[in-house]
Amino acid sequence: MSIAANIAKIKQELSQKVKLIAVSKTKPVESLMEAYQAGQKAFGENKVNEMLSKYEQLPKDIEWHMIGHLQSNKVKYIAPFVYLIHSIDSESLLIEVNKQALKNNRIQKVLLQVSIDNEEKKFGFSKETLFTILEKYNNKAFANTEIIGLMGMASFTDDTVQIANEFQSLANIFNEAKIIYFEKVDSFTEISMGMSGDYKIAIEKGSTMIRLGSSIFGSR
Ligand SMILES: *Cc1c(COP(=O)(O)O)cnc(C)c1O
Numbered sequence: 001m002s003i004a005a006n007i008a009k010i011k012q013e014l015s016q017k018v019k020l021i022a023v024s025k026t027k028p029v030e031s032l033m034e035a036y037q038a039g040q041k042a043f044g045e046n047k048v049n050e051m052l053s054k055y056e057q058l059p060k061d062i063e064w065h066m067i068g069h070l071q072s073n074k075v076k077y078i079a080p081f082v083y084l085i086h087s088i089d090s091e092s093l094l095i096e097v098n099k100q101a102l103k104n105n106r107i108q109k110v111l112l113q114v115s116i117d118n119e120e121k122k123f124g125f126s127k128e129t130l131f132t133i134l135e136k137y138n139n140k141a142f143a144n145t146e147i148i149g150l151m152g153m154a155s156f157t158d159d160t161v162q163i164a165n166e167f168q169s170l171a172n173i174f175n176e177a178k179i180i181y182f183e184k185v186d187s188f189t190e191i192s193m194g195m196s197g198d199y200k201i202a203i204e205k206g207s208t209m210i211r212l213g214s215s216i217f218g219s220r
Pocket residue numbers: 023025046067068194195196197211212213214215
C-alpha cells in the first residue's frame with residue numbers, strides 16, 4: 001500500500017482524541033512529502049541533524065516532534081522551530097530546553113519521558129524524580145517551558161499483557177500527576193504512547209498521541 005493509503009487506513013481507526021505522529025526517521029523527504037500531501041502535518045524524528053535538514057527542505061506548516069534521546073548541546077539547533085519535545089529525560093536537558101526557548105522568545109511545549117519498561121531503563125524518569133521535577137515546574141522553575149504531558153515506551157516483547165500493564169502504569173502516573181500538580185490548569189493533557197506494534201493497546205490505555213513509523217512508511 002502507498003503511504004497515503006496507510007495513513008488513511010490508520011486515521012479511520014482513530015478517534016478525535018488521538019493524534020497521529022508520523023515517525024519519518026531514516027526516510028527521504030520525498031516520503032514525508034507524500035504523507036504531507038495526504039494531509040499529515042505532524043512528523044517525528046529522533047536525530048537533530050536529520051530533523052534540521054528535513055525542516056529546511058519541507059513546508060513550514062509541518063509540526064516537528066522530537067521523539068528520540070536528545071543531547072543538551074544539540075538543543076539549540078532545533079529550539080527555533082521544534083513543536084513538541086517528547087523525550088525530556090533529565091533535569092539538565094529540561095534546563096537547557098528552557099534556556100534555548102527563552103533565547104528564541106518561545107514557550108517550548110514538552111513531554112516528560114517516564115521509564116515504564118522492564119528493560120535496561122536507559123532513558124526516562126522514575127515516578128519519584130518525575131514528581132520532583134513537576135514540583136519545581138509548579139514553582140515556576142522553567143518559565144519558558146510548558147509541560148503538556150508524559151511519554152513512555154513499552155518493553156520490546158510479544159507479551160501483550162505486559163505491554164498493557166506498562167501503558168496502564170504510565171496512565172496511572174499521568175492521572176496522579178494531573179491531580180497533584182495541575183489541579184488548577186487544563187494544560188496537562190497528553191500521553192504519548194504507542195508505536196506500530198502496540199498502538200492499539202496504547203489507545204485502550206488512554207494514549208492521546210501515537211508515534212507510528214513502519215506502519216506508515218514501511219520497514220526501515
Ligand atoms: C522509531 C520510533 C517510533 C516508531 O516506531 P515504529 O515501530 O516504526 O512505529 C516511535 N517512537 C520512538 C521513540 C521511536 O524511536
